[in-house]
Amino acid sequence: MYRYDEFDAAFVNQRVAQFRSQVERRVSGELTEDEFKPLRLMNGLYLQLHAYMLRVAIPYGSLDSRQLHRLADVATKYDRGYAHFTTRQNVQYNWPSLSDTPDILQDLAEVDMHAIQTSGNCIRNVTTDHFAGAAHDEVADPRVYAEIIRQWSSLHPEFSFLPRKFKIAINGAKQDRAAIRVHDIGLQLVQLTDGGVGFDVYVGGGQGRTPMIAKLVAEGVAEQDILSYLEAVLRVYNLYGRRDNKYKARIKILVHETGLEQLKADIEAEYAHVKSTFLDIPKEEIERIDAYFAMPKLRDASAGVAKLAETRARDAGFSQWVSQNTHGHKVSDHVSVTVSLKPVGGVPGDATAEQMHLVADLASQYGYDEVRVSHAQNLVLPHVAKEDLYAIYQALVTVDLAEANVGLVTDIIACPGLDYCALANARSIPVAQDISERLGAIERQKQIGDLKLNISGCINACGHHHVGHIGILGVDRKGEELYQITLGGSSDENTSIGAILGRGFPAAELTDAIEAVIDTYIGLRLSDDERFIDAYRRVGPKPFKEALYPSDQKAA
Amino acid sequence: MFVVTGNRLLDGIVVYLAAAHHWVEDLQGARLYDTSDEAQTVLGEQSDMIVSLDVIPVSKQDNGHVVADRLRERIRSDGPTIQPFDAIPLERQFSTAAD
Numbered sequence: 001m002y003r004y005d006e007f008d009a010a011f012v013n014q015r016v017a018q019f020r021s022q023v024e025r026r027v028s029g030e031l032t033e034d035e036f037k038p039l040r041l042m043n044g045l046y047l048q049l050h051a052y053m054l055r056v057a058i059p060y061g062s063l064d065s066r067q068l069h070r071l072a073d074v075a076t077k078y079d080r081g082y083a084h085f086t087t088r089q090n091v092q093y094n095w096p097s098l099s100d101t102p103d104i105l106q107d108l109a110e111v112d113m114h115a116i117q118t119s120g121n122c123i124r125n126v127t128t129d130h131f132a133g134a135a136h137d138e139v140a141d142p143r144v145y146a147e148i149i150r151q152w153s154s155l156h157p158e159f160s161f162l163p164r165k166f167k168i169a170i171n172g173a174k175q176d177r178a179a180i181r182v183h184d185i186g187l188q189l190v191q192l193t194d195g196g197v198g199f200d201v202y203v204g205g206g207q208g209r210t211p212m213i214a215k216l217v218a219e220g221v222a223e224q225d226i227l228s229y230l231e232a233v234l235r236v237y238n239l240y241g242r243r244d245n246k247y248k249a250r251i252k253i254l255v256h257e258t259g260l261e262q263l264k265a266d267i268e269a270e271y272a273h274v275k276s277t278f279l280d281i282p283k284e285e286i287e288r289i290d291a292y293f294a295m296p297k298l299r300d301a302s303a304g305v306a307k308l309a310e311t312r313a314r315d316a317g318f319s320q321w322v323s324q325n326t327h328g329h330k331v332s333d334h335v336s337v338t339v340s341l342k343p344v345g346g347v348p349g350d351a352t353a354e355q356m357h358l359v360a361d362l363a364s365q366y367g368y369d370e371v372r373v374s375h376a377q378n379l380v381l382p383h384v385a386k387e388d389l390y391a392i393y394q395a396l397v398t399v400d401l402a403e404a405n406v407g408l409v410t411d412i413i414a415c416p417g418l419d420y421c422a423l424a425n426a427r428s429i430p431v432a433q434d435i436s437e438r439l440g441a442i443e444r445q446k447q448i449g450d451l452k453l454n455i456s457g458c459i460n461a462c463g464h465h466h467v468g469h470i471g472i473l474g475v476d477r478k479g480e481e482l483y484q485i486t487l488g489g490s491s492d493e494n495t496s497i498g499a500i501l502g503r504g505f506p507a508a509e510l511t512d513a514i515e516a517v518i519d520t521y522i523g524l525r526l527s528d529d530e531r532f533i534d535a536y537r538r539v540g541p542k543p544f545k546e547a548l549y550p551s552d553q554k555a556a
Numbered sequence: 557m558f559v560v561t562g563n564r565l566l567d568g569i570v571v572y573l574a575a576a577h578h579w580v581e582d583l584q585g586a587r588l589y590d591t592s593d594e595a596q597t598v599l600g601e602q603s604d605m606i607v608s609l610d611v612i613p614v615s616k617q618d619n620g621h622v623v624a625d626r627l628r629e630r631i632r633s634d635g636p637t638i639q640p641f642d643a644i645p646l647e648r649q650f651s652t653a654a655d
Contacts, residue, residue, distance in 0.1 A: 027566070033607050047608055049632050052568035080643040095646065097567035352641050418628060419636040427631075429638050479626060 001062050001370065002147050002292040004112040011154075012109045015116060019043045020102035027099070044115025045101055048422045054093045054101060055118040056108060060128040060146040060170075061089030061373040065360040068371050070111040072356035078104050083356070085341060085349045087413060087464055088167075089127050089373045090118060094420055116154065121162045123153035123234075127169045129177040130374035133293055134336045134382040136328040139189045140197045142172035144290045145226060148281060152227050159234050163241035164249040166234070167206075179375060179491035181205045181214045182467055184251045185233060190220060198222045203233060203263070204255030207461035211497045212252040215260050217267060223286060228279040232271035236263070296368035296383060301333040304387020311390045318393050320442060321404035326389070333386055337367075339379040339396060340403040340411065344440030345433050348414040349377030355399045362392055376413055378406065408445040409453055409518070410436040413464050417457030417474065418481075424457035426474025426481035427507075431455055434511045439518070448518055451532045454489070467491035469533045470517060471498045472510070483510045485517065487544060488536045501541055502549050513548055520547040557614050558595040559586040559622075561629075562606040569646070570632050571606065573598065579606060583622055583633040588614070 004012070019039070026036040044055040056071070063071075071091055075083045078100045079093045086092055096104060108114060117124055126149050128142040129135065149168060153159065159166070170187040171178040180186025186202035198220040205214030221229045237251045240258065255263055312319035326335040339359055342348050351359075359379055363371045366388040367381035374380055384392065396402040405411050412435065415421065417428030432455050439445060454468030458475075465471030471486035482504035489498030505513045518532075520543055525535045536544075545552070560573035571579040572586035580586065589595035595611040602609060613625040624630045631637060 029604060033565075033604060047563055047568055049628070050568075050570055050635060051563070076644070080646065082641050082643060099566045347638060350641070418631055419638055424628075427637060429636075433638065476627075481627065 001064060001143075002059070002289070008112070009109075012112075012114045012116075013106075015043070015114065016102060016105045016109050019105060023098060023102055038120075040098070040101075041119040042116070043101070043105065044118035045096075045098070046119065046422075048094070048420055049418075050420065051095045052098055052101070053420070054096045054104065054115060055086075056091050056093070056113060056115050057118050057125045058090050058113075058373050059150050060126055060132070060143050061130055061375070062132075062143060063371040063373065064369050065364040065371065067111045067113055068356055068360035068363065070107060070113070072353040072360065074104055074107055075353040075356070077107075082350055082352045084347075084416065085351065085373050085377050085379070087375050087377060087415075087462060088125055089130075089375055090125055091373070092416075094416075120160075121164050121166075122160050123149075123156065123162075123166045123168065126150055126153075127167070127178060127183075127375060129171055129173055130338075130372040130376075130378075130380045131177065131327055131336045131382060132172055132372075133295060134327075134329050134334075135173050135177075136330050137173045137175055138330070139174070139191055140172050141290075141293050142170035142178070142187075142189055143293045144286065145187070145189075145199075145223070146170050147289050147292070148227065148286070149230065152230075159238065162234070162238055163243045164246070164251075166237075166251070168230070174493070176491070176493040176495070179464075179467065179495075181495035182207055182211070182464075182491055183214065185230065186214050187226070192220055192222065196222060199226055199229075201229060201233070203267075204252040205495075206250050206252040207464060207466045208250070209247060209459040209461075210250075210252065211461070211466040212256065213495050213497065214252075215255055217260070217264050224281045224283065225275070227281055228274045228277075229267075229271055231274045231279055232267050235270050235274070236266045240266070295330070296370070298331050298334055298368070298383060299385065301385035301387050304385065305333055308386045308389060315390075317402075317404070318390060320446075321393055321402055322389060324404045324408065325406045326384075329383065334383055335386055335389070337381040337384045337389070337392060338374065338406045339381065339401050340405055341378050341401070342405055342411050342436070343400050343403045344405070344410055345437045346400075347429050348412050348432050351379070351401075352399075355401055358395060358399050359401070362395060366392055376411065378411070404442065405445060407450050407452075409439050409448050409451045410445060412436060412453050412455060413468070414455040415457050415463035417455075417463075421457060421462075423460055424474070425459075425476035426457050426483065428455045428457040428463055428472075428474060431472060431474070431483065431507060431510060434507075435514055438511050438515060447522065447528075449528065449531060451518075452490070453514075464491065465489070466497050467495065468498060469531075469536070470514065472514075475504060477504065481507050483507065485513060485548070487517070487541060488533070490533055499541060501544055502552070516547045517544050520544050557616065557622075558589045558592050558611050559583065559614050560589075560595050560598060560602075560609065561586075561612055561632075562602070562609040565605045565607050572633075573602070576601075577603060583614070583624065586614075586622065588616070588622070 169183040202214035372380035418424040456463035467489040486498030
């Protein structure tokens, strides 16, 4: 993976020193709170409901064991012994003090990490497929381009004060595992006819209060031209994006208000100008970055594959975990392992320092020193020999991380909600826990099959409820938490925005309602193999409305 | 009834105004104001070491216990409603008095 060069290291250390000085000046009274607040936000430090929250960037969700150990150490040394992995592939600490934060950032800088551009109206952490570089269905490794974009966008002077925050996602496989169509810019890697690699560029997707699916604005932009093209899109947005209304400032609104054809023309005109300048990426530079992301030298583990089958036959729990939590690898005697951070009844995305240390140890012992954070709030060991799976599973069992539920109903994406977040209107975590406990029996989960259930505690949609097959949105209705259910959302290559089914439910009735939706699906699916989302697309909302609002149907 | 609340600058922890320039972590120790306007008048007098100042409505129960009216503020005063792990207790090194 990418390692800082001297420039990167000096830059991040300088930034830590700057922030330390800013904190000292704030405490001494030299800076007022109004002057200081934007400075702390530029370093990822928010003030939430109970305390400060520090958001640390994990570039395209990639970590090595040294970094994950350090994240665990920070949790123990400066926080309350746990951390929260987010849908942006980042990590958040819920209880740091302001006075400790410069030391935290210094500790992170020692392992090539920082919190720059995790807040503010700038280009945020670029996200990508958590199986990047390992997946059997990959066109090209998206991390190479994510790293190039990271270097280009870090403190880019022209794009440090955009109308709103800006999120770019890159997907390198045929299956979209990076939710690119609900990002400001989504890049899909494609093979070009000349044998080279290029990008289909989608612009104007997003969730929040106005969910929109990104529009395809360019096909097959060659790899050496991608920064020029991004520069053109960002310039058009910076020029025309609305600054008069925070809620209409994202690029999705510009796309909607300008119209796709006009916007494409604006981007093309700017692109022609930018192309005449200096932004072509030199081939040597692409190759230099590419070398950082070379596949590790995998050992020949073909002899152990037969042993795996024997072990699976002996241990049903392990076999279920292998079925659910592993993903096909480019090399047939290896797989990618997803470590679920969704134990039944647990807090989605949270991990203790002990758990993080253990995953880091597994990465160094079995996983070629690589760990990923997925946008579904799980951890991934991208390269694992099949013969090592049982040892990994047994180790995960000891720290309650062996839940065999990836892609199932209890693999819930949830934002921190009103338990932590200053913006939330309703709690997300207790709702997730209740649903997880109700449906957590493994036989029940297998009966339900693939299902994405996402929960947000407010309209900002950090829990991605719009693109959950089942989405739950918490709202405040006259002081009471109320939960709206949406159905039919999806963030893959067939992205769709879920539709609200009807009036919301109080928390005490919500799990019953979710179970009624699921039982309705089971009752109408054509076979056990018809997924919830496919059944919903076939039948529409009517049978689910009838199940949840029977009196409405009688009245009609 | 109303109380004045904020977060300590140095550690961000939720505090309530108990008396002039004296802040406490426990809502039960907060000074009660009869009207919002009365509480608002003291905001400008507070130390710069307390941030995110606000005036919030509270009610006194029959047993004398003070409870914030809004759920958000109840969670703010009592902490998260979920306890996922044996989390390390908060041990802040700062006095509860802000100045």
